[in-house]
Amino acid sequence: MLTRIGGLLRQAESTDNPHEADAFLAAAQRLATAASVDLAVARAHTAGRERRATPVQRLIAIGEAGRKGLRTYAQLFLAIAAANDVQCDITTTSTVIYAYGFASDIDVCEALYSSLLVQMVRASDAYLRSGTYKEETTVRTVVETRGGRRVRTRVRRPVAAVTARLNFQSAFAARIGRRLAEAKQDAEQEAAAAAPGTALVLRDKQIELRDFYRSTSEARGSWRGPGVGVGHSSDARRAGDRAGRQARLGTAPELPTPARRLPR
Known part of the structure; x- marks a missing residue:
């Protein structure tokens, strides 16, 4: 009315x-x-x-400096953003993400992130409680001093809990990114079939966002992803991938609005 x-x-x-x-x-x-x-x-x-919508920049707080696991949290947001036409810069400490996009797209990213973050953390906690990662070993390099010389040797050690958690969450985030990318592709194909001019509209949107990002972003260098300095756990990665396949992509009922900062 x-x-x-x-x-x-x-x-x-x-x-x-x-x-x-x-x-x-x-x-x-x-x-x-x-x-x-x-x-x-x-x-x-x-x-x-x-009123014509234009791209905006928004700061997304991932967590406090020094908190462990921020890289996998950031990886999850970046995976969501990539499937929703949002470009991102990120601080070297993984504490803050600078999101560039249309406000409605960033809103979607924040709502998805709020829900999926809770699911990822809960699933990884449940996996660690199961203890299956303890049955796996990983190769590590140990430096010892022998006869005044530093000698590097490769030994097999049990997978640490922190290694299992980070591998689980990284695989979870990667699977979510693939699911969202597939959903986006399907939606765009359906829209293009229903309205022939859709492809041109989407292309214009991408160009406008690209120009906005180039004129606004002050990022330098590159972000060190979640795999830096982390051992490998095949079991944890398989479990994280399974959890990512089963995750709900809707907003979680316990989080009806987007959360800007993780709880302590």
Whole structure:
């Protein structure tokens, strides 16, 4: 109803014919009276709907400096962003992500991240409690001093809990990224089949975002991903991938709104 009334007001204000303007205004007033809607509210509603969206920059707080596991949390957000037309810069400490995109796309990313982060942490905690990672060993390099010389030897040691957790969460995030990318591709193909001009609209959107990113971003260097300095656990990666396949991609009921910062 707000849209209908606002449309009539817009027609009344855009015509040069005073008789037409009076007719449109009267029609708008009749509808507004019947629906108990203020004309100013309807006018503001229409102006908001017709305002052209432009890309924005938003800061996403991943966690406090020094907290372990931030790289896998950041990897999860980056995977979600890549499937939702949002470009990102990230601090070297993985504590903050600078998201560049349209506000509605960033909102989707934050809502998905809030839900999937909870699922990822819960699933990895459950995996660690199962203890199956303890049955696996990994090769490590040990440095020893022998006869005044430093000697490096490769030994097999049990997989540490922190190694299992990081491998699990990294595989989870990677699987989520692939699922979202596939869903995006399917949605775009369906939209293009229904409306032939969709591909051109999406291309224009990508160009606008790219230009905005280039003119706004001050990033230098490259981010060190979650695999830096982390041992390998095949069992944990397989378990994380399975959990990523089973994760819900909707917003979790316990988190109805996007969370900007992780709880302590």
